Amino acid sequence: MKRWYMLTVVGADRLGIVARLSETLYHGGCNLGEASMARLGGNFSIMLMAQTDTDIEALRLQLAPLARELNLHVHLDRIEAQLHEHVEPNLRITVSGADRAGIVAEVTGALARAGFNILDLYSDVAGTAAKPIYVMIIDGFAPQGAETLEAALAPLRKTGVDLRLTPLDTLIG
Amino acid sequence: MAILEVLRYPDARLRQVSSAVVEFGENLRRFAADLEATMRASPGCVGLAAPQVNYFQRIALVDVSSKPKIKHNGRMLLINPVILEQHGAAVGREGCLSVPDFTGNVLRAERIVVRSHDLDGTAREYRCEGYEARAVLHELDHLDGLLFLDRVESPRQDLFRRKTYK
Numbered sequence: 648m649k650r651w652y653m654l655t656v657v658g659a660d661r662l663g664i665v666a667r668l669s670e671t672l673y674h675g676g677c678n679l680g681e682a683s684m685a686r687l688g689g690n691f692s693i694m695l696m697a698q699t700d701t702d703i704e705a706l707r708l709q710l711a712p713l714a715r716e717l718n719l720h721v722h723l724d725r726i727e728a729q730l731h732e733h734v735e736p737n738l739r740i741t742v743s744g745a746d747r748a749g750i751v752a753e754v755t756g757a758l759a760r761a762g763f764n765i766l767d768l769y770s771d772v773a774g775t776a777a778k779p780i781y782v783m784i785i786d787g788f789a790p791q792g793a794e795t796l797e798a799a800l801a802p803l804r805k806t807g808v809d810l811r812l813t814p815l816d817t818l819i820g
Numbered sequence: 821m822a823i824l825e826v827l828r829y830p831d832a833r834l835r836q837v838s839s840a841v842v843e844f845g846e847n848l849r850r851f852a853a854d855l856e857a858t859m860r861a862s863p864g865c866v867g868l869a870a871p872q873v874n875y876f877q878r879i880a881l882v883d884v885s886s887k888p889k890i891k892h893n894g895r896m897l898l899i900n901p902v903i904l905e906q907h908g909a910a911v912g913r914e915g916c917l918s919v920p921d922f923t924g925n926v927l928r929a930e931r932i933v934v935r936s937h938d939l940d941g942t943a944r945e946y947r948c949e950g951y952e953a954r955a956v957l958h959e960l961d962h963l964d965g966l967l968f969l970d971r972v973e974s975p976r977q978d979l980f981r982r983k984t985y986k
Binding site for chain 1 (some may be wrong): 885921955959
């Protein structure tokens with residue numbers, strides 16, 4: 648029976664990791680689902696859904712030689728998963744300001760308390776080493792729309808963080 | 821009126837370039853009614869182009885009037901549409917009846933002027949902006965065999981674009 652696994656792979660970035668990893672999975676009988684790769688601080692990371700009738704230990708063994716050769720950390724989880732379970736975001740929140748510890752915790756804490764579900768998050772530290780700026784873009788679903796979130800986020804504006812809320816309305820044509 | 825079957829990617833027919841409407845008669849009227857019935861049958865759908873329903877003539881329907889707080893021209897039946905002017909650019913999220921369960925960011929003009937014909941063959945001009953302009957441009961792409969998939973950006977692309985302007 649085909650089962651879904653969540654495969655998380657982390658390591659120093661180098662050319663060809665995705666190709667070698669996907670070849671290994673393909674030749675090992677896996678079908679890939681959704682995947683997201685990010686290069687963070689020069690490190691390679693990817694999460695991907697793989698479907699196979701191989702059990703978790705056999706899959707681990709299939710990946711072991713590649714992990715050794717490319718010095719990758721591989722983490723495998725058996726997951727309950729379905730494709731076509733996408734949720735469309737209805738709000739984008741853009742956050743920026745002078746970098747300091749705590750921005751993410753404060754913003755996402757306020758969002759969670761207001762019932763906002765984060766569907767996608769991307770953040771970066773820009774500016775210069777002497778004056779770093781923090782930028783974060785969050786897409787998610789606000790069940791009650793943007794208005795209730797405005798109130799929840801208002802206190803954060805006083806701390807020098809710029810917050811911009813942009814409604815997202817996916818056009819279907 | 822009939823609800824027509826919507827072609828779904830990767831159906832090669834979606835890549836066909838549609839030809840200009842030359843006869844403004846009863847057949848066109850009937851097809852336009854079917855196109856509208858098909859669009860209305862899909863909740864949230866704001867536009868549909870003839871090639872999406874296997875009819876390769878330059879006809880598109882756009883109606884964004886159900887969306888709150890936006891400028892619009894109401895229901896626009898665009899026959900042989902031509903873009904006369906395009907201004908500005910904005911990224912927005914799009915999906916398509918012909919590409920189910922996938923959405924992505926697409927860069928489109930913010931304001932356009934489009935000239936088209938109505939069912940009687942009378943020329944008309946529409947000024948559209950924002951969401952409505954996006955809908956018109958999305959549908960006009962179908963007439964040239966293009967899908968939003970051909971224009972979709974990385975979800976992170978808009979951030980990178982700002983970076984390059986620093």
